Amino acid sequence: MNPASKARKGRKAGRRHPLASVALIAIGLLFTGGAYAAFSTTTASAESDANSQQTIDDGEKLFAANCATCHGLSAQGSGDGPSLIGVGAASVDFQVGTGRMPLQMQGPQALKKPVQFTEEQTAALAAYVASLAPGPAIPEGEVLDGEGDAAVGAELFRINCAMCHNVAGAGGALTEGKFAPSLADVSAVHVYEAMVTGPQNMPVFNDMNISPENKRDIITYLKYIEDNPSPGGLAIGSLGPVAEGLFIWIFGLGAIVALTVWITAKSN
Amino acid sequence: MTSVSTREPTEVKKSGGFTASAANYIDERTSVSGAVKELGRKIFPDHWSFLLGEVALFSFVIILLSGSFLTFFFDASMAEVHYDGSYAPLKGIAMSAAMQSTMDISFDIRGGLLMRQVHHWAALLFVAAIGLHMLRVFFTGAFRKPREINWVIGFVLFILAMAEGFTGYSLPDDLLSGNGLRIIDGLIKGIPVIGTWFSFLLFGGEFPGTAIVGRLYSLHILLLPAIIVALIAMHLLFVVVHKHTQYPSAGHTNKNVVGYPILPVYAAKAGGFFFIVFGVVMLIASFVTINPIWNYGPYDPSPVSAGTQPDWYIGFADGAMRLVPPGWEFVWLNHTYSMNILVVLGVVGLFIVTVMIYPFIEAWITGDKREHHVLDRPRNAPTRTAIGAAGVTFYASLWAAASSDIMATHFHLTMEGVIHTLQATTILGPFLAFYITKRVCLALMKKDREIVLHGYESGRIVRLPGGEYVEVHQQVDDFERWKLVSYNDQKPLMLRPNANGKITVPEQVRAGLSRWFFEDRIAPVDQVELDQAHGAHHTEIEGSADKPAQISDK
Numbered sequence: 001m002n003p004a005s006k007a008r009k010g011r012k013a014g015r016r017h018p019l020a021s022v023a024l025i026a027i028g029l030l031f032t033g034g035a036y037a038a039f040s041t042t043t044a045s046a047e048s049d050a051n052s053q054q055t056i057d058d059g060e061k062l063f064a065a066n067c068a069t070c071h072g073l074s075a076q077g078s079g080d081g082p083s084l085i086g087v088g089a090a091s092v093d094f095q096v097g098t099g100r101m102p103l104q105m106q107g108p109q110a111l112k113k114p115v116q117f118t119e120e121q122t123a124a125l126a127a128y129v130a131s132l133a134p135g136p137a138i139p140e141g142e143v144l145d146g147e148g149d150a151a152v153g154a155e156l157f158r159i160n161c162a163m164c165h166n167v168a169g170a171g172g173a174l175t176e177g178k179f180a181p182s183l184a185d186v187s188a189v190h191v192y193e194a195m196v197t198g199p200q201n202m203p204v205f206n207d208m209n210i211s212p213e214n215k216r217d218i219i220t221y222l223k224y225i226e227d228n229p230s231p232g233g234l235a236i237g238s239l240g241p242v243a244e245g246l247f248i249w250i251f252g253l254g255a256i257v258a259l260t261v262w263i264t265a266k267s268n
Numbered sequence: 269m270t271s272v273s274t275r276e277p278t279e280v281k282k283s284g285g286f287t288a289s290a291a292n293y294i295d296e297r298t299s300v301s302g303a304v305k306e307l308g309r310k311i312f313p314d315h316w317s318f319l320l321g322e323v324a325l326f327s328f329v330i331i332l333l334s335g336s337f338l339t340f341f342f343d344a345s346m347a348e349v350h351y352d353g354s355y356a357p358l359k360g361i362a363m364s365a366a367m368q369s370t371m372d373i374s375f376d377i378r379g380g381l382l383m384r385q386v387h388h389w390a391a392l393l394f395v396a397a398i399g400l401h402m403l404r405v406f407f408t409g410a411f412r413k414p415r416e417i418n419w420v421i422g423f424v425l426f427i428l429a430m431a432e433g434f435t436g437y438s439l440p441d442d443l444l445s446g447n448g449l450r451i452i453d454g455l456i457k458g459i460p461v462i463g464t465w466f467s468f469l470l471f472g473g474e475f476p477g478t479a480i481v482g483r484l485y486s487l488h489i490l491l492l493p494a495i496i497v498a499l500i501a502m503h504l505l506f507v508v509v510h511k512h513t514q515y516p517s518a519g520h521t522n523k524n525v526v527g528y529p530i531l532p533v534y535a536a537k538a539g540g541f542f543f544i545v546f547g548v549v550m551l552i553a554s555f556v557t558i559n560p561i562w563n564y565g566p567y568d569p570s571p572v573s574a575g576t577q578p579d580w581y582i583g584f585a586d587g588a589m590r591l592v593p594p595g596w597e598f599v600w601l602n603h604t605y606s607m608n609i610l611v612v613l614g615v616v617g618l619f620i621v622t623v624m625i626y627p628f629i630e631a632w633i634t635g636d637k638r639e640h641h642v643l644d645r646p647r648n649a650p651t652r653t654a655i656g657a658a659g660v661t662f663y664a665s666l667w668a669a670a671s672s673d674i675m676a677t678h679f680h681l682t683m684e685g686v687i688h689t690l691q692a693t694t695i696l697g698p699f700l701a702f703y704i705t706k707r708v709c710l711a712l713m714k715k716d717r718e719i720v721l722h723g724y725e726s727g728r729i730v731r732l733p734g735g736e737y738v739e740v741h742q743q744v745d746d747f748e749r750w751k752l753v754s755y756n757d758q759k760p761l762m763l764r765p766n767a768n769g770k771i772t773v774p775e776q777v778r779a780g781l782s783r784w785f786f787e788d789r790i791a792p793v794d795q796v797e798l799d800q801a802h803g804a805h806h807t808e809i810e811g812s813a814d815k816p817a818q819i820s821d822k
Contacts, residue, residue, distance in 0.1 A: 172574020
């Protein structure tokens, strides 16, 4: 904006003005940058929309219609739902973007389900909540590209995430019917948002705790295990020895018992 | 087992060609023909459940073969190295040489992953087959005289198989196995007085130390397999010495064995069956991942993965610990007493010892000193079958508890709900199982009695001249009847004074237990009853004379 306005000021001097070349470069950069941003990520365009008052107003209307029953008319929270002031756009994008919100029913934890809002609506809701107070923004750019160091990510995942989500991200049980969900088929942006916002029972892993670079590594590892099927064959849920034990009893020993019956069957 | 080329050593005089002369050559130098003659004519009865022990044996052979392959490449060292193999998400990560060599076997040695998976799947199958074989032996009463000692040998083999499994599970030094060892370390340290000392002795210092993998390796590939091979040899020798048991059927008595000779039928079948078992294990190992250590990563004391469990056969012990309610520890004289661990060790230990010595307990209670080569049908020994069902329920509850977290997530339950339910089934379940099983057995015996006396429902409905409809009952044939009537009718022991004219307390206990064991029983149909019932058959249509079988009390 700033270099462009300077260019406008110097219009009288025309293209001979000393700042004309600066203005030209600025305009050029603005266009290329804008076009790059528009083409590279969809979240970036949502971000640029998110700044507009129109989007925020749309979000407020959606919020009043769909969320205010539990979260209060000005997102201040109620007995049925927490305050959303300061949770940031990332939190809204995660909860609404994975279908967890709006909540189907009160229970141990909100379940993933078909997404209820379009991307624009989700972005509008996020913009509205983000406009209430500062909070984590929707991540974008290279932290989500899955091009980090998978080995570092795997180690960080084992240390920080595996106790709930299982080493292969297959999920695990928590107390009182809560659980850590499976991370298979969770998009990079949602993984990142979950880390920075700590939805439901998950702790927050802020940038002091796990740097954005390391978050990128974790996403890289998750992408690796998603893209590379188990080298040993069927992963049977990546659940560990319980699944293996059930498999050998039911299919292994089951097949063998069937074969013993066949071998000892009397011929007709 | 026996080499086929030595089959015809006695037929040398016939012009047998190369086979005969080769057999003669060997026989003249080894006198093996006597053994072949003896063994080759040994009769084995044919029933699918008699092959379960063979499955265990064959799995063990598969384990030996695949395990030998693994020893060529495994490095039982805990020296720290940085992984530099093919698996990208572990590149550059510090780990022990044991873990690195296991990774190399999995990713960089041709056929290594397949052999690892064959080894591990065969190990799971080995213990599972032993378990099923043991259940068969228990529920058919095959452990009775003269086979009590063979039961104990078999049971020790079961324990050793678990020990083999656990030591093998711990060797890769991955996260999962390290967590397992940590639990063992905790168990040991929970034992008063000797715990800490013993833990330091085992691990060569503070857990995890740098010695444990090497030590477990010695046990895993040397000591335990040697003992297992020796005990298997004894186990099989006893099978030959005792003769194989057989199910009750027409013509099966305590003095004969009805079946096929080892040579040629049985040897061919068993030989072929080995390859079938091998094939099944290979198929599973080719298509299904087991113990993906690349997911678990190297052992590090801080992380524990969700869903961390031992292999299935240690599950009952893990489950027993999960079922202990919180707050059982107490401090006395400045020492913490971890009852949460000691009670588990005590209960599991008692259970194991009880199962191991069960044949002697039952023999003492029943006072039965006869040899038994004909098996019991489970229903014909209601109390034993009920005891077995109670034991299975107890074990299964503990076993299920080891997967409490997986059950909670997969069935959308609360973990607390699963644990509390299993606590209840662990304690109440065995009693319920005992009662239900015993009643079912007695009911089945009643039904057998009914069938012998009055035949089975033929499905043919006849209208009598008076307009009444009745179903014609068909008599069972003699073969079938043999099975239904030829079981031991045992009665409670009489309480008798001993030589000194005294009735001792142990004898009173024994008589009481014997009464509990045998008081509810259905007597087998005897000839008189049979004649009466069948005499009646000609005068009235069966089924109308519905004389209930009697439970004789006391």
